[in-house]
Amino acid sequence: MADEWWFWLGIIALVVVVTILGALTYSGLFRSIVVVTGKSPVPNIVVAYKYARGSYSNAGKLFGEVVGISSAVKCIAVYYDSPKKVEAAKLRCIVGAVLAEGHEEVDKPLETKFKKHGFKITEFPHVPAVVKTTFPYRNTISAILAVLKVYPAMNKYIEEKHLHAQIMVEICDDVTTHYFIPLSDEDKFYVPETAGGEMAKPTH
Numbered sequence: 031m032a033d034e035w036w037f038w039l040g041i042i043a044l045v046v047v048v049t050i051l052g053a054l055t056y057s058g059l060f061r062s063i064v065v066v067t068g069k070s071p072v073p074n075i076v077v078a079y080k081y082a083r084g085s086y087s088n089a090g091k092l093f094g095e096v097v098g099i100s101s102a103v104k105c106i107a108v109y110y111d112s113p114k115k116v117e118a119a120k121l122r123c124i125v126g127a128v129l130a131e132g133h134e135e136v137d138k139p140l141e142t143k144f145k146k147h148g149f150k151i152t153e154f155p156h157v158p159a160v161v162k163t164t165f166p167y168r169n170t171i172s173a174i175l176a177v178l179k180v181y182p183a184m185n186k187y188i189e190e191k192h193l194h195a196q197i198m199v200e201i202c203d204d205v206t207t208h209y210f211i212p213l214s215d216e217d218k219f220y221v222p223e224t225a226g227g228e229m230a231k232p233t234h
Contacts, residue, residue, distance in 0.1 A: 079126030
């Protein structure tokens with residue numbers, strides 16, 4: 031009887047391990063991070079955003095607010111400071127939604143909806159030179175794995191290439207998160223609340 035109990039306990043443990051490993055694999059655990067220099071993965075964009083100051087771990091609440099307003103939009107975040115150089119309470123970022131890309135017309139009712147929830151509107155340019163990579167977005171685990179895998183890989187690339195880079199931009203659709211660091215025109219990604227850089231062009 032005892033032997034049978036241990037047998038089934040072993041089966042259950044094996045199933046649990048396989049399930050967890052499968053979930054981690056699906057979320058991107060074994061995904062190789064390929065960092066390259068090239069053009070921005072997006073054209074010029076119109077963005078609805080909210081500015082935040084403090085630990086970047088709090089950005090998740092703003093992402094939730096964006097998705098709560100519209101689950102159809104691409105989410106965007108711009109992180110202005112390095113957590114290695116700036117204390118958590120003073121870190122600056124924006125989180126928001128991409129309302130239009132390139133020559134697309136902005137969905138005015140959607141823009142109005144974001145404004146009613148306290149979001150502001152701005153524009154970011156297409157950047158000809160960025161450091162970039164991608165990572166699958168499947169679930170919350172993917173976001174955690176990305177922090178552990180993407181950021182170290184991009185920082186290492188920048189250090190090895192002796193590049194000047196300040197801000198990190200993330201744009202996420204249903205399946206992929208695009209990460210890029212502008213090597214030019216980075217000042218144009220600053221919003222007025224940051225009180226730094228040339229500042230992005232406010233609209234509407």
